[in-house]
Amino acid sequence: MFTLKGNRLPAADVKNIIFFVRPRLELMDIIAENVLSEDRRGPTRDFHILFVPRRSLLCEQRLKDLGVLGSFIHREEYSLDLIPFDGDLLSMESEGAFKECYLEGDQTSLYHAAKGLMTLQALYGTIPQIFGKGECARQVANMMIRMKREFTGSQNLIFPVFDNLLLLDRNVDLLTPLATQLTYEGLIDEIYGIQNSYVKLPPEKFAPKKQGDGGKDLPTEAKKLQLNSAEELYAEIRDKNFNAVGSVLSKKAKIISAAFEERHNAKTVGEIKQFVSQLPHMQAARGSLANHTSIAELIKDVTTSEDFFDKLTVEQEFMSGIDTDKVNNYIEDCIAQKHSLIKVLRLVCLQSVCNSGLKQKVLDYYKREILQTYGYEHILTLHNLEKAGLLKPQTGGRNNYPTIRKTLRLWMDDVNEQNPTDISYVYSGYAPLSVRLAQLLSRPGWRSIEEVLRILPGPHFEERQPLPTGLQKKRQPGENRVTLIFFLGGVTFAEIAALRFLSQLEDGGTEYVIATTKLMNGTSWIEALMEKPF
Amino acid sequence: MGLRMNRTKGDEEEYWNSSKFKAFTFDDEDDELSQLKESKRAVNSLRDFVDDDDDDDLERVSWSGEPVGSRTRPGSFQSLSDALSDTPAKSYAPELGRPKGEYRDYSNDWSPSDTVRRLRKGKVCSLERFRSLQDKLQLLEEAVSMHDGNVITAVLIFLKRTLSKEILFRELEVRQVALRHLIHFLKEIGDQKLLLDLFRFLDRTEELALSHYREHLNIQDPDKRKEFLKTCIGLPFSAEDSAHIQDHYTLLERQIIIEANDRHLESAGQTEIFRKHPRKASILNMPLVTTLFYSCFYHYTEAEGTFSSPVNLKKTFKIPDKQYVLTALAARAKLRAWNDVDALFTTKNWLGYTKKRAPIGFHRVVEILHKNNAPVQILQEYVNLVEDVDTKLNLATKFKCHDVVIDTCRDLKDRQQLLAYRSKVDKGSAEEEKIDALLSSSQIRWKN
Numbered sequence: 001m002f003t004l005k006g007n008r009l010p011a012a013d014v015k016n017i018i019f020f021v022r023p024r025l026e027l028m029d030i031i032a033e034n035v036l037s038e039d040r041r042g043p044t045r046d047f048h049i050l051f052v053p054r055r056s057l058l059c060e061q062r063l064k065d066l067g068v069l070g071s072f073i074h075r076e077e078y079s080l081d082l083i084p085f086d087g088d089l090l091s092m093e094s095e096g097a098f099k100e101c102y103l104e105g106d107q108t109s110l111y112h113a114a115k116g117l118m119t120l121q122a123l124y125g126t127i128p129q130i131f132g133k134g135e136c137a138r139q140v141a142n143m144m145i146r147m148k149r150e151f152t153g154s155q156n157l158i159f160p161v162f163d164n165l166l167l168l169d170r171n172v173d174l175l176t177p178l179a180t181q182l183t184y185e186g187l188i189d190e191i192y193g194i195q196n197s198y199v200k201l202p203p204e205k206f207a208p209k210k211q212g213d214g215g216k217d218l219p220t221e222a223k224k225l226q227l228n229s230a231e232e233l234y235a236e237i238r239d240k241n242f243n244a245v246g247s248v249l250s251k252k253a254k255i256i257s258a259a260f261e262e263r264h265n266a267k268t269v270g271e272i273k274q275f276v277s278q279l280p281h282m283q284a285a286r287g288s289l290a291n292h293t294s295i296a297e298l299i300k301d302v303t304t305s306e307d308f309f310d311k312l313t314v315e316q317e318f319m320s321g322i323d324t325d326k327v328n329n330y331i332e333d334c335i336a337q338k339h340s341l342i343k344v345l346r347l348v349c350l351q352s353v354c355n356s357g358l359k360q361k362v363l364d365y366y367k368r369e370i371l372q373t374y375g376y377e378h379i380l381t382l383h384n385l386e387k388a389g390l391l392k393p394q395t396g397g398r399n400n401y402p403t404i405r406k407t408l409r410l411w412m413d414d415v416n417e418q419n420p421t422d423i424s425y426v427y428s429g430y431a432p433l434s435v436r437l438a439q440l441l442s443r444p445g446w447r448s449i450e451e452v453l454r455i456l457p458g459p460h461f462e463e464r465q466p467l468p469t470g471l472q473k474k475r476q477p478g479e480n481r482v483t484l485i486f487f488l489g490g491v492t493f494a495e496i497a498a499l500r501f502l503s504q505l506e507d508g509g510t511e512y513v514i515a516t517t518k519l520m521n522g523t524s525w526i527e528a529l530m531e532k533p534f
Numbered sequence: 535m536g537l538r539m540n541r542t543k544g545d546e547e548e549y550w551n552s553s554k555f556k557a558f559t560f561d562d563e564d565d566e567l568s569q570l571k572e573s574k575r576a577v578n579s580l581r582d583f584v585d586d587d588d589d590d591d592l593e594r595v596s597w598s599g600e601p602v603g604s605r606t607r608p609g610s611f612q613s614l615s616d617a618l619s620d621t622p623a624k625s626y627a628p629e630l631g632r633p634k635g636e637y638r639d640y641s642n643d644w645s646p647s648d649t650v651r652r653l654r655k656g657k658v659c660s661l662e663r664f665r666s667l668q669d670k671l672q673l674l675e676e677a678v679s680m681h682d683g684n685v686i687t688a689v690l691i692f693l694k695r696t697l698s699k700e701i702l703f704r705e706l707e708v709r710q711v712a713l714r715h716l717i718h719f720l721k722e723i724g725d726q727k728l729l730l731d732l733f734r735f736l737d738r739t740e741e742l743a744l745s746h747y748r749e750h751l752n753i754q755d756p757d758k759r760k761e762f763l764k765t766c767i768g769l770p771f772s773a774e775d776s777a778h779i780q781d782h783y784t785l786l787e788r789q790i791i792i793e794a795n796d797r798h799l800e801s802a803g804q805t806e807i808f809r810k811h812p813r814k815a816s817i818l819n820m821p822l823v824t825t826l827f828y829s830c831f832y833h834y835t836e837a838e839g840t841f842s843s844p845v846n847l848k849k850t851f852k853i854p855d856k857q858y859v860l861t862a863l864a865a866r867a868k869l870r871a872w873n874d875v876d877a878l879f880t881t882k883n884w885l886g887y888t889k890k891r892a893p894i895g896f897h898r899v900v901e902i903l904h905k906n907n908a909p910v911q912i913l914q915e916y917v918n919l920v921e922d923v924d925t926k927l928n929l930a931t932k933f934k935c936h937d938v939v940i941d942t943c944r945d946l947k948d949r950q951q952l953l954a955y956r957s958k959v960d961k962g963s964a965e966e967e968k969i970d971a972l973l974s975s976s977q978i979r980w981k982n
Contacts, residue, residue, distance in 0.1 A: 025722060054683075055684065056683075057687050058687060058722055058723065100718070104714060104717070105710070105714035107683075110681075111681045111682065111683065114681075143681055333898070336857075338823075364774055368778075371778055371821075372823050372851070372857070373821055375819075375820075375821040376778050376781060376785070376821075376822075377750070377782075379744070379747070379775055379779070380744060383744055531751070
């Protein structure tokens with residue numbers, strides 16, 4: 001398998017070439033280049049194209065305009081709507097979904113979400129109850145109901161795995177992705193960016209230590225690591241607050257050390273044989289520990305820096321409702337020192353969301369500073385942010401955030417990072433609004449927060465999907481419900497950690513499986529909303 | 535012709551069924567075959583849910599990858615776009631024969647909802663017979679209720695071609711979903727002209743303005759870009775944005791003049807500043823603050839009358855004092871022009887006394903000076919001006935401004951801290967002596 005690149009196709013002794021792509025226009029240009037660069041003197045090869053998850057009329061039109069459409073023998077689609085990232089996590093990996101849904105009103109991603117859900121139901125049974133909050137959630141539910149109606153004739157006889165489906169619009173909780181995540185996995189994503197479960201890290205800390213080499217063998221290519229729950233240690237620490245990771249790693253180091261020391265106690269042939277058989281597992285554990293110790297060191301360099309502390313302080317002030325109505329000194333300093341634009345945008349948007357919009361004077365001030373420092377062309381991005389509700393003027397002079405914060409208990413002063421008792425540990429004090437909504441839906445139900453739900457954007461609703469008799473679920477006492485929670489517009493690793501925390505609570509009552517249009521963080525989110533040249 | 539690769543069937547099987555990389559799976563049972571069987575069962579159960587009335591058009595493939603039967607699916611989407619598009623097909627690729635069966639479904643009897651359903655399955659469907667406006671609108675309504683992006687796009691392309699602009703716009707104005715889809719479609723294919731016409735018709739004036747302005751990102755030539763920006767002035771932006779757009783144009787206009795002039799000066803080789811610090815990049819399209827920095831660096835002493843003087847920039851773009859002082863400081867500090875730095879903060883009052891003041895905190899001044907490796911004496915002078923005592927002490931300690939630390943500890947009457955600081959100064963230095971003198975002084979009432 002080769003990555004799609006311009007110009008000539010890589011040399012390979014094959015007869016068939018299949019392009020396996022998302023239906024994006026710019027990719028069609030690259031494909032056309034590949035096809036047109038084919039060496040006519042060589043044996044002709046057959047071209048095929050597979051669009052994921054759907055064919056696109058516009059893409060095929062583009063291929064036609066570029067003169068290569070006729071070169072393809074097969075033009076098909078591969079409906080991979082939801083991709084499993086872990087045992088409890090699925091994503092459509094659709095980068096454009098948020099912008100399309102909330103800025104352009106384009107429902108294509110919602111259509112794919114609905115289709116993905118239909119596939120899930122085909123495999124795991126009809127979901128008896130659907131809850132939702134938000135315009136897009138409503139649309140997806142409508143599509144699901146309509147799709148089910150169209151597939152009449154055969155009943156789904158699979159015993160349902162899910163009790164509930166909860167559809168949530170991202171714009172019901174615009175706050176959470178803007179704050180800096182503080183779980184181990186969240187910080188890796190914030191600092192280095194996790195792509196498709198892989199992370200690229202600076203290689204220096206991962207070079208094997210050789211005696212007397214003088215460092216001349218230092219690798220120059222980034223160290224690429226795969227991160228998922230198959231790695232035992234990672235599964236243990238990924239969702240912890242970063243401040244709790246150190247003690248786990250040092251405990252692990254002692255256990256592994258002790259395990260290796262056991263070789264001294266192995267006397268008989270049988271004992272030696274047993275020790276040797278366990279060696280691969282121990283070596284893997286030791287390698288895993290070494291990697292994560294290095295990663296933790298890299299993260300610590302960032303989290304102990306003065307700037308990280310200052311930024312976090314400002315974020316937490318905003319989230320706890322302090323001084324959200326005036327120009328913030330730290331943000332001003334960041335602009336003056338020309339820190340990364342996205343960093344600045346995340347902070348001003350956070351302030352705006354925590355204030356239900358900024359006073360016109362404050363907003364105009366920030367906008368002017370930003371445009372003068374980073375360039376006037378960013379008017380376009382600022383406009384997108386306003387359209388998304390992230391950075392806007394306050395209307396009606398009312399700040400609703402304190403009500404929401406107090407009713408949903410979003411800011412928790414006493415947080416236990418080591419042994420958390422509440423989901424607010426993932427941001428060291430702030431409980432993700434979206435996860436709170438899920439938590440309250442499970443117990444005691446949304447009727448208890450009617451007022452807040454009315455303040456949050458979009459309708460909230462409940463639908464039932466009838467099950468054939470005999471398939472009704474009867475839960476044993478103590479058995480957990482299973483809820484599939486679908487974030488329409490993106491989800492962060494911190495929110496995933498918070499949901500996993502709820503899942504493993506002793507008497508939580510609900511286990512969660514998480515689905516989304518995209519795994520994201522504040523940076524990738526804002527980046528997708530920036531206007532770039534065509 | 536030697537087109538066939540020298541491969542046996544068995545080799546092909548092995549090629550398709552083997553892999554360099556073992557895919558990651560979450561199940562403990564690593565039995566690939568049983569997994570395959572599971573998914574096959576699940577997917578086959580899906581077929582009941584797929585609208586499947588034309589079996590023979592579907593290509594069936596067995597799990598080993600071999601096609602069942604030898605039919606290839608006709609490129610129906612291509613025919614669809616052929617039927618709809620008014621651009622002639624250009625093809626540079628080798629012509630491949632198209633199966634004869636392609637046009638066999640060309641029928642005149644499909645209703646709008648049937649048509650739309652066929653479009654969704656990618657079948658050939660001529661839309662030409664939907665002649666009346668009412669028929670076309672019904673077709674659109676069916677497409678929209680299906681939520682299928684491709685189908686809606688196909689119908690919109692047809693309507694765009696067969697309806698006048700005014701009628702199309704008027705009808706879509708009251709059909710939100712289709713309207714949004716059209717806007718998205720026009721953006722994607724880059725039909726800027728029609729998009730702007732649409733915004734104008736809908737009286738979405740701000741969007742019209744922004745959409746037009748966005749085009750400037752694609753114009754590389756600075757003069758052309760400047761001319762384009764001129765056309766953006768006066769468009770219906772919000773009041774605030776209008777001012778910014780005007781500034782954008784004015785800035786680029788200035789930058790072009792400055793750039794031409796400076797490039798000339800640089801190549802002439804007579805101007806010292808350019809010889810000592812050759813320019814690393816052009817000033818074109820740089821943000822305002824960067825331009826100001828450049829001007830403070832290369833044109834600091836110029837009179838207000840020139841386009842490149844800092845004072846002129848400050849006046850033209852109404853740059854606040856704070857921003858101006860910060861930028862000028864950064865530029866002069868970089869050049870190690872400490873006298874200029876001094877002058878920035880010195881004001882004479884009416885009695886003729888000089889005093890130092892700054893529209894930004896002096897702690898910021900100190901940081902910028904330190905970043906530019908200012909000598910300790912200069913740093914010290916400005917650390918002394920920091921108002922907040924704690925910050926002053928912090929910075930003095932951080933930047934090793936010994937005298938300031940000592941004096942501040944003395945003023946705070948903090949003996950312990952002074953004692954602790956003693957170990958940080960060089961042995962036998964004047965600072966150590968000063969500390970000892972203070973510590974042994976009977977005049978000071980130490981608080982600890």
